[in-house]
Amino acid sequence: MAxxxxxxxxxxxxxxxxxxxxxxGEFTKVDTIALGVAAARGLLKKTGLGHRDVQxxxxxxxxxxxxxxxxxxxxxxxxxxxxxxEGMTVVRACASGLQAITLxxxxxxxxxxxxxxxxxxxxTSNAEIKLPQKVVHALAPVALGKPTAxxxxxxxxxxxPFSELLPQRPRIAERTTGEMxxxxxxxxxxxxxxxxxxxxxxAVRSHTRxxxxxxSGLxxxxxxxxxxxxxxxxxxxxxxxxxxxxxxxxxxxxxxxxDGTLTAGNSSALTDGGxxxxxxxxxxxxxxxxxxxxxxxxxSYVGVDPADQLLMGPALAMPTAxxxxxxxxxxxxxxxxxxxxxxxxxSILKMLASKPFAERRLGRGxxxxxxxxxxxxxxxxxxxxxxxxxATGARMVTTMANELHRTGKQHALLGICAAGxxxxxxxxxxxx
Amino acid sequence: xxxxxxxxxxxxxxxxxLGSLGLPLPLPESLRRERGPLVARPLADRAVAVAxxxxxxxxxxxxxxxxxxxADAWLLDAADxxxxxxxxxxxxxxxRLLTASPERMRLDAVVIDASALADAAxxxxxxxxxxxxxxxxxxxxxxxxxxxEGLTERRAAAAQAALEGFVRSVAKExxxxxxxxxxxxxxxxxxxxxxxVLRFVLSARSAFVTGQPIVVDAVARPLPExxxxxxxxxxxALVTGAARGIGEATARRLAQEGAHVVCLxxxxxxxxxxxxxxxxxxxxxxxxxxxxxxxxxxxxxxGARGVDVIVHNAGITRDKTxxxxxPELWDAVLDVNLGAVERLHEALLPQLRDQGRVVCLSxxxxxxxxxxxxxxxxxxxxxxxxxxxxxxALASRGVTVNAIAPGFIETRLTAAIPMxxxxxxxxxxxxGQGGLPGDVAEAITFLATPGAQGLTGRTLRxxxxxxxxx
Numbered sequence: 020m021a022x023x024x025x026x027x028x029x030x031x032x033x034x035x036x037x038x039x040x041x042x043x044g045e046f047t048k049v050d051t052i053a054l055g056v057a058a059a060r061g062l063l064k065k066t067g068l069g070h071r072d073v074q075x076x077x078x079x080x081x082x083x084x085x086x087x088x089x090x091x092x093x094x095x096x097x098x099x100x101x102x103x104x105e106g107m108t109v110v111r112a113c114a115s116g117l118q119a120i121t122l123x124x125x126x127x128x129x130x131x132x133x134x135x136x137x138x139x140x141x142x143t144s145n146a147e148i149k150l151p152q153k154v155v156h157a158l159a160p161v162a163l164g165k166p167t168a169x170x171x172x173x174x175x176x177x178x179x180p181f182s183e184l185l186p187q188r189p190r191i192a193e194r195t196t197g198e199m200x201x202x203x204x205x206x207x208x209x210x211x212x213x214x215x216x217x218x219x220x221x222a223v224r225s226h227t228r229x230x231x232x233x234x235s236g237l238x239x240x241x242x243x244x245x246x247x248x249x250x251x252x253x254x255x256x257x258x259x260x261x262x263x264x265x266x267x268x269x270x271x272x273x274x275x276x277x278d279g280t281l282t283a284g285n286s287s288a289l290t291d292g293g294x295x296x297x298x299x300x301x302x303x304x305x306x307x308x309x310x311x312x313x314x315x316x317x318x319s320y321v322g323v324d325p326a327d328q329l330l331m332g333p334a335l336a337m338p339t340a341x342x343x344x345x346x347x348x349x350x351x352x353x354x355x356x357x358x359x360x361x362x363x364x365x366s367i368l369k370m371l372a373s374k375p376f377a378e379r380r381l382g383r384g385x386x387x388x389x390x391x392x393x394x395x396x397x398x399x400x401x402x403x404x405x406x407x408x409x410a411t412g413a414r415m416v417t418t419m420a421n422e423l424h425r426t427g428k429q430h431a432l433l434g435i436c437a438a439g440x441x442x443x444x445x446x447x448x449x450x451x
Numbered sequence: 452x453x454x455x456x457x458x459x460x461x462x463x464x465x466x467x468x469l470g471s472l473g474l475p476l477p478l479p480e481s482l483r484r485e486r487g488p489l490v491a492r493p494l495a496d497r498a499v500a501v502a503x504x505x506x507x508x509x510x511x512x513x514x515x516x517x518x519x520x521x522a523d524a525w526l527l528d529a530a531d532x533x534x535x536x537x538x539x540x541x542x543x544x545x546x547r548l549l550t551a552s553p554e555r556m557r558l559d560a561v562v563i564d565a566s567a568l569a570d571a572a573x574x575x576x577x578x579x580x581x582x583x584x585x586x587x588x589x590x591x592x593x594x595x596x597x598x599x600e601g602l603t604e605r606r607a608a609a610a611q612a613a614l615e616g617f618v619r620s621v622a623k624e625x626x627x628x629x630x631x632x633x634x635x636x637x638x639x640x641x642x643x644x645x646x647x648v649l650r651f652v653l654s655a656r657s658a659f660v661t662g663q664p665i666v667v668d669a670v671a672r673p674l675p676e677x678x679x680x681x682x683x684x685x686x687x688a689l690v691t692g693a694a695r696g697i698g699e700a701t702a703r704r705l706a707q708e709g710a711h712v713v714c715l716x717x718x719x720x721x722x723x724x725x726x727x728x729x730x731x732x733x734x735x736x737x738x739x740x741x742x743x744x745x746x747x748x749x750x751x752x753x754g755a756r757g758v759d760v761i762v763h764n765a766g767i768t769r770d771k772t773x774x775x776x777x778p779e780l781w782d783a784v785l786d787v788n789l790g791a792v793e794r795l796h797e798a799l800l801p802q803l804r805d806q807g808r809v810v811c812l813s814x815x816x817x818x819x820x821x822x823x824x825x826x827x828x829x830x831x832x833x834x835x836x837x838x839x840x841x842x843x844a845l846a847s848r849g850v851t852v853n854a855i856a857p858g859f860i861e862t863r864l865t866a867a868i869p870m871x872x873x874x875x876x877x878x879x880x881x882x883g884q885g886g887l888p889g890d891v892a893e894a895i896t897f898l899a900t901p902g903a904q905g906l907t908g909r910t911l912r913x914x915x916x917x918x919x920x921x
Contacts, residue, residue, distance in 0.1 A: 210543035210545070211543050212545055324491055324492065326490075326492060326495055326521075327491075327492060327495075327521070331543075366543070369540075373540045373541065374537075375537030375540045375541045376540060376541045378537075378541075379519075379537075379538070379541040379542075380541060
């Protein structure tokens with residue numbers, strides 16, 4: 020395909036998200052598509068864009084509805100956007116949201132579209148309970164053919180022992196290793212010698228900063244209220260605890276290992292929510308009178324052996340993104356890392372600061388550097404706000420783009436860890 | 452072929468009952484083995500005790516290897532912690548002091564760097580280090596002692612030679628819990644070739660290798676840092692006698708490492724041979740190695756693609772006492788087991804690519820001699836001499852040439868041995884049991900990988916610590 024002549028830098032114009040709410044809470048009956056619709060609708064309203072102006076939706080999600088896995092297209096249809104607004108849905112575990120946004124930026128920069136909504140949503144409350152595959156296979160001849168009595172008996176014989184038939188509780192576990200994400204993070208805490216105290220302190224800081232951002236009204240600018248099917252309105256994030264302290268967190272019991280250090284307090288919670296970002300070709304945005312906030316200087320996606328340190332990906336992806344942007348860590352004004360677990364963030368910070376790590380795993384002579392706590396997750400992170408898997412990337416891009424624009428700072432570095440041993444990173448630069 | 456004692460040994464109650472009866476029946480421990488292709492972190496989460504008495508010279512290599520392979524190092528001496536600092540930080544495997552370990556923790560492996568022991572008195576450090584650890588060894592644990600090869604100062608040479616007797620005896624002592632002990636001797640300048648060897652002897656890939664001295668030298672031209680996973684990708688491996696047993700197991704393992712395997716066996720075994728080749732995505736070559744035109748056929752089959760790994764596994768036995776031996780039987784044994792190896796190798800030399808690997812099958816009988824096996828033993832010890840000489844000839848091309856000497860392996864061949872003799876053969880080893888064809892295949896595969904560049908001209912025994920043979 021010959022690229023269109025309408026090429027140019029892709030810029031982030033605005034972002035919007037639903038409140039993030041603990042799973043099986045107020046959003047229990049709001050599914051992934053509805054959360055996406057809410058975020059995208061809020062975005063349109065905020066920017067005053069018409070329904071015919073959007074050319075494409077790129078959406079990220081982890082727990083996709085099996086009946087309609089292309090959530091992006093469903094959002095476009097439910098929003099009654101122009102039928103020509105096409106849609107695709109991508110999965111890159113917890114990096115799905117960022118993935119959707121960088122894909123949209125790439126498409127714009129290749130000249131495929133001028134106006135794209137990208138983001139993600141997830142509803143853990145609407146995870147489908149699966150029948151064991153054994154049942155599916157055993158039932159196939161009965162369900163799809165002209166079964167005889169013998170077939171039915173055959174099914175029964177195949178199904179024994181019946182104890183295996185109970186629907187499985189969905190687990191956030193690695194397919195290859197069977198390891199739960201929390202167990203992997205617990206291992207990382209032990210292996211990188213991250214103490215319970217440090218994790219709790221980090222979690223408290225996340226809550227304090229998020230609470231301050233809510234208090235000052237910064238986060239309210241990003242959030243659009245959502246009406247639930249029973250007519251109630253949800254206005255604010257539900258997980259942030261302004262009054263939490265290290266003393267309170269210290270009382271919680273470890274959840275992933277008996278003598279472990281990870282608790283519900285220093286791990287991110289299962290969350291429902293959606294977030295969307297509006298991307299445009301820079302000229303188009305300016306022509307429409309919109310103010311570009313930021314653009315991508317670079318991004319990077321990496322994979323590591325899941326049997327090693329499952330959530331260490333950002334320690335490799337962030338230096339790569341910096342290198343591609345021609346920057347060093349010291350050049351960056353803001354760092355925003357997805358907080359799956361306090362232990363995971365602290366482990367990655369340790370790796371970035373380590374010279375031996377840089378030598379052996381990055382092939383460079385000097386450490387990437389120490390991340391200044393004052394620059395890191397300035398408005399809190401997933402520990403406080405929650406982590407609707409697909410939405411987190413778009414939340415981070417929104418907060419950082421707004422922050423760069425608001426403060427006049429130049430660069431923000433993003434880092435996200437994801438299941439399967441994946442890591443994602445991006446560098447945002449402010450638009451003048 | 453069923454090993455009744457081994458099966459009994461798996462049963463806790465039977466174990467307890469036999470123990471309480473006080474029968475002199477040593478129940479062998481079922482060995483932990485590793486299946487499938489080699490992995491990047493073969494020692495993931497394994498607890499490995501490390502000691503380097505008198506300032507071992509190989510500690511840095513040990514630290515890099517253990518942490519990179521995923522092991523948790525437990526140090527006997529706090530002074531060694533500094534060396535582990537960087538690698539530990541890199542891989543999230545900080546070394547800790549063994550004295551701080553949980554009391555119930557079992558050791559999956561022990562590494563003692565004895566390279567700095569230079570006189571009789573210093574050998575005391577071996578006793579000091581290992582003696583308290585023996586009761587803490589896990590089942591199928593791996594003890595590895597590292598030493599130096601080629602020292603000339605006489606006291607140091609004596610101390611280093613002493614390691615061998617020590618390790619062989621340790622192997623016999625700890626074999627009853629399925630644990631192995633091996634000695635790795637490193638020639639000065641060959642340190643960079645140690646990691647692959649350590650990964651082999653510290654993992655279950657070497658489950659049936661015990662009581663062995665392994666020399667790592669710098670004879671063959673060096674390689675850049677070898678990959679650990681799928682290291683034979685894009686390479687061609689020829690395995691003779693591939694239809695069954697050790698040959699089949701080897702062909703499967705080489706294919707798992709990514710090699711295109713050419714499976715060679717007699718035309719009579721065409722059925723299983725082509726089935727194997729198909730399942731491995733390799734090719735089958737039905738050739739009788741006793742035929743004069745066999746080498747030419749192999750050369751034609753390999754063609755311009757050449758060959759990277761040659762495993763001379765095909766062999767026959769025609770056992771007769773010397774007094775009853777018939778000349779045609781003698782000739783057949785010598786011709787297939789030694790003559791055919793030489794002929795095929797010489798024919799393939801132009802096609803054997805640089806950094807190639809040649810692995811021959813010798814036998815414990817070739818090292819120790821065996822009643823009724825004069826011809827067989829002669830052919831198999833002939834192989835030992837052949838690899839020693841050929842290794843020198845091919846060193847400049849980076850090609851390594853080695854032999855594997857299997858002990859008692861549970862195959863069709865050994866299943867035919869009368870029961871009483873078979874029982875004795877099984878028990879006459881440190882591990883008290885026969886090996887599996889897969890155990891030999893693991894050792895061959897190890898020698899075939901790029902990481903094994905430090906071994907050439909050697910004979911590696913896969914014998915479970917057989918009580919015979921030098």
